[in-house]
Amino acid sequence: MKTDTVFKRAYNDALDMVARMPEGAALPSENALSAEIGVSRTTVRKVIASLKAGGIVAGRGRERTVHSSSHDMQRFPRSETIAMAAQVEERFMEWMLRDNARPGTAINELDLARKFGVATTGIREFLNRFQRFGLIEKRPNAGWVFKGFTTSFALELFEIREMFEVRSARALAAMPPEAPCWHQLEALRREHMELLEHIEARYHDFSDLDSRFHRLISQTTPNRFIDSFYDIITVIFHFHYQWNKHDERQRNEVAIREHLTYAEALFSRDVAMVELACRAHLSSAKETLLRSTSGH
Amino acid sequence: MKTDTVFKRAYNDALDMVARMPEGAALPSENALSAEIGVSRTTVRKVIASLKAGGIVAGRGRERTVHSSSHDMQRFPRSETIAMAAQVEERFMEWMLRDNARPGTAINELDLARKFGVATTGIREFLNRFQRFGLIEKRPNAGWVFKGFTTSFALELFEIREMFEVRSARALAAMPPEAPCWHQLEALRREHMELLEHIEARYHDFSDLDSRFHRLISQTTPNRFIDSFYDIITVIFHFHYQWNKHDERQRNEVAIREHLTYAEALFSRDVAMVELACRAHLSSAKETLLRSTSGH
DNA sequence: AAATTGTTTTTTATCGATTAAAATGCAGTT
DNA sequence: AACTGCATTTTAATCGATAAAAAACAATTT
Numbered sequence: 001m002k003t004d005t006v007f008k009r010a011y012n013d014a015l016d017m018v019a020r021m022p023e024g025a026a027l028p029s030e031n032a033l034s035a036e037i038g039v040s041r042t043t044v045r046k047v048i049a050s051l052k053a054g055g056i057v058a059g060r061g062r063e064r065t066v067h068s069s070s071h072d073m074q075r076f077p078r079s080e081t082i083a084m085a086a087q088v089e090e091r092f093m094e095w096m097l098r099d100n101a102r103p104g105t106a107i108n109e110l111d112l113a114r115k116f117g118v119a120t121t122g123i124r125e126f127l128n129r130f131q132r133f134g135l136i137e138k139r140p141n142a143g144w145v146f147k148g149f150t151t152s153f154a155l156e157l158f159e160i161r162e163m164f165e166v167r168s169a170r171a172l173a174a175m176p177p178e179a180p181c182w183h184q185l186e187a188l189r190r191e192h193m194e195l196l197e198h199i200e201a202r203y204h205d206f207s208d209l210d211s212r213f214h215r216l217i218s219q220t221t222p223n224r225f226i227d228s229f230y231d232i233i234t235v236i237f238h239f240h241y242q243w244n245k246h247d248e249r250q251r252n253e254v255a256i257r258e259h260l261t262y263a264e265a266l267f268s269r270d271v272a273m274v275e276l277a278c279r280a281h282l283s284s285a286k287e288t289l290l291r292s293t294s295g296h
Numbered sequence: 297m298k299t300d301t302v303f304k305r306a307y308n309d310a311l312d313m314v315a316r317m318p319e320g321a322a323l324p325s326e327n328a329l330s331a332e333i334g335v336s337r338t339t340v341r342k343v344i345a346s347l348k349a350g351g352i353v354a355g356r357g358r359e360r361t362v363h364s365s366s367h368d369m370q371r372f373p374r375s376e377t378i379a380m381a382a383q384v385e386e387r388f389m390e391w392m393l394r395d396n397a398r399p400g401t402a403i404n405e406l407d408l409a410r411k412f413g414v415a416t417t418g419i420r421e422f423l424n425r426f427q428r429f430g431l432i433e434k435r436p437n438a439g440w441v442f443k444g445f446t447t448s449f450a451l452e453l454f455e456i457r458e459m460f461e462v463r464s465a466r467a468l469a470a471m472p473p474e475a476p477c478w479h480q481l482e483a484l485r486r487e488h489m490e491l492l493e494h495i496e497a498r499y500h501d502f503s504d505l506d507s508r509f510h511r512l513i514s515q516t517t518p519n520r521f522i523d524s525f526y527d528i529i530t531v532i533f534h535f536h537y538q539w540n541k542h543d544e545r546q547r548n549e550v551a552i553r554e555h556l557t558y559a560e561a562l563f564s565r566d567v568a569m570v571e572l573a574c575r576a577h578l579s580s581a582k583e584t585l586l587r588s589t590s591g592h
Numbered sequence: 593a594a595a596t597t598g599t600t601t602t603t604t605a606t607c608g609a610t611t612a613a614a615a616t617g618c619a620g621t622t
Numbered sequence: 623a624a625c626t627g628c629a630t631t632t633t634a635a636t637c638g639a640t641a642a643a644a645a646a647c648a649a650t651t652t
Contacts, residue, residue, distance in 0.1 A: 001611035134520040226432040297641040
């Protein structure tokens with residue numbers, strides 16, 4: 001059956017929201033909550049009913065008030081708020097990157113299903129979606145093969161990434177000065193500088209900033225195939241960083257400085273400089289990734 | 297439950313094979329048949345059992361002989377030899393391209409399942425795989441949206457295609473003269489010339505040749521992401537040509553000539569000429585596709 | 593001993609059912 | 623006019639079961 005992870009996540013979000021409100025404040029309307037939390041009104045009503053049952057919300061109809069401080073506000077554990085599909089992704093990436101699965105390993109649906117505690121259909125669905133990441137391959141009627149998080153994977157990934165990024169960076173540099181992208185870029189530049197100032201404490205935050213920086217560049221001239229390729233990059237990097245903490249602070253500091261140079265080049269709108277800065281950054285990112293791949 | 301389409305296709309293939317053998321000849325070994333037909337020995341044994349039941353094969357163990365001419369050899373209809381997943385793909389492409397579905401149309405899993413006569417899981421699986429083609433989009437917990445076979449789809453597709461193809465063509469032109477790709481290219485060039493000579497009768501055969509030509513170019517310097525993008529191209533063109541017969545002969549003739557120029561350029565190993573011929577061909581292919589898209 | 597057939601085990605493809613979430617619709621309320 | 627209450631309908635996420643196909647193993651024959 002369908003799990004109620006959506007409800008549980010919505011409930012947790014509502015709790016966070018309520019905690020930020022003063023004692024006795026009026027609860028926003030159902031429609032407002034629905035928009036805020038990002039679920040249907042049906043689910044919002046279920047959440048409100050729960051909050052009321054827990055004594056966190058009182059009153060009914062238009063007269064609902066918040067009484068947060070008086071209760072302990074038990075949240076649902078994080079694991080229960082994640083849809084099966086997302087859990088499978090997480091566990092699979094972990095198996096692949098952390099346990100360093102060997103290239104050529106056969107992937108067994110039933111086996112994974114048991115290991116991850118889901119039905120085989122869930123695994124199949126995941127594998128089918130995951131196929132496009134280029135890390136697994138299907139042999140019809142005979143299962144999947146893990147091709148390995150190898151050197152050639154990283155090289156092929158970066159060959160494409162470089163083509164796409166140079167194309168986007170060039171297009172961005174050619175945008176008229178009044179285009180909104182320049183403001184966004186400036187804002188990101190500031191965020192980079194701030195992060196650099198507090199790098200000792202906040203170097204973990206770079207991963208997210210990195211992804212936003214590159215997405216801004218590519219989304220100025222949108223192309224669905226490029227966007228979809230960035231999904232691959234994002235996921236690979238997300239999990240890669242999660243399990244490879246080696247030299248993280250230094251790596252990130254270097255990358256921030258490269259981003260700043262890259263941004264400067266973009267502001268200068270000098271295509272040759274842009275290309276140079278872009279390739280320089282990508283090549284150091286490539287080196288980082290290469291260091292954690294396994295031969296071939 | 298699993299359908300026996302693999303068995304039925306194998307059975308048909310075996311019939312074709314047997315028909316080519318002389319009366320009373322010995323049947324090849326199970327392993328040989330398995331390799332020849334491309335299915336497991338388990339399935340081969342089932343096929344042999346069926347052939348025996350139909351009187352087409354006699355004897356047992358190592359002493360099996362063929363008696364083809366004496367029987368009518370009923371084949372399974374084509375539709376029963378195609379796996380559910382492949383049928384769904386075919387029917388979906390048909391719905392999309394021939395019935396010219398509107399951009400923004402909501403895709404309903406249960407609805408499609410009923411229309412195509414399969415279980416919803418099959419539809420889900422297909423949609424998940426098909427996602428990467430950039431023609432549909434998922435909204436979690438709320439189904440899929442068909443984005444439309446639009447002008448912008450074709451433009452974005454060809455922007456990437458051009459980047460990839462120029463990259464591959466350049467790399468091919470730089471291959472040493474003794475590389476095997478030159479022989480393959482020469483063979484393909486011959487096939488093109490032959491096809492051109494009999495263009496009136498055989499213009500339908502171009503679609504396959506086209507796909508092989510471009511795959512040869514890209515596979516000389518393999519990159520899994522580029523290969524996977526070619527799958528998209530192949531599928532789109534396959535179905536597009538199947539439902540858009542307008543000017544087919546002329547279009548194909550033009551394309552053949554462009555391929556020949558392109559091949560000449562490659563043989564000359566002059567990078568500038570290669571790039572020119574490549575871009576010229578792609579731009580006319582783009583025009584063709586654009587003509588059958590629907591606004592935006 | 594190499595190749596071949598016979599038998600058993602493992603794994604995939606596919607179905608159908610079940611439940612949660614979302615959408616819809618409408619009447620009543622402030 | 624926007625909101626709630628409530629019932630109903632539609633749709634997506636997930637499970638578990640089963641036949642087909644593949645793979646592994648064992649027994650035979652040349």
